[in-house]
Amino acid sequence: MERVPAVEGLFTEEGGAKLLGSKCATCGTVYFPKSASCHSPKCDESKIGDFGFGGKGTLWSYSIQDFPPPPPHKFDKPYEIYALGVVDFPAGVRVMGQMSIDNLEDLKVGSEVELVIEPLYHEDDKEFTSWKFKQL
Numbered sequence: 001m002e003r004v005p006a007v008e009g010l011f012t013e014e015g016g017a018k019l020l021g022s023k024c025a026t027c028g029t030v031y032f033p034k035s036a037s038c039h040s041p042k043c044d045e046s047k048i049g050d051f052g053f054g055g056k057g058t059l060w061s062y063s064i065q066d067f068p069p070p071p072p073h074k075f076d077k078p079y080e081i082y083a084l085g086v087v088d089f090p091a092g093v094r095v096m097g098q099m100s101i102d103n104l105e106d107l108k109v110g111s112e113v114e115l116v117i118e119p120l121y122h123e124d125d126k127e128f129t130s131w132k133f134k135q136l
């Protein structure tokens with residue numbers, strides 16, 4: 001089955017799972033998704049460049065999506081309850097994403113998680129992928 005990103009340009013699987021963001025060379029502020037300029041009020045000069053990051057982070061918070069999200073969200077039927085996690089990465093950015101976990105009761109704020117790229121839904125004989133967080 002063909003494996004394609006659910007949204008282009010937000011992440012890559014080449015050389016390991018990475019989110020594609022931006023970083024300001026002047027102040028070090030990291031942005032995800034990419035930003036065309038630096039928005040930090042403390043920054044003297046916006047010098048934005050591409051910045052990929054991934055690996056491990058810390059689960060800051062999560063919520064349980066216990067009802068099917070409205071369009072344009074897509075999911076495989078029948079709907080399965082999942083958790084949305086908010087993860088702090090050492091690069092200094094906080095990112096939201098679906099949790100990859102078998103038992104939602106095992107979720108624990110403060111846990112170490114790892115960025116992974118996994119199937120999000122299937123359509124037209126294709127597997128659409130997105131980033132998720134796997135609790136370690």
Ligand SMILES: [Zn+2]
Binds near residue numbers: 025026027029038046
């Ligand atoms: Zn800056």
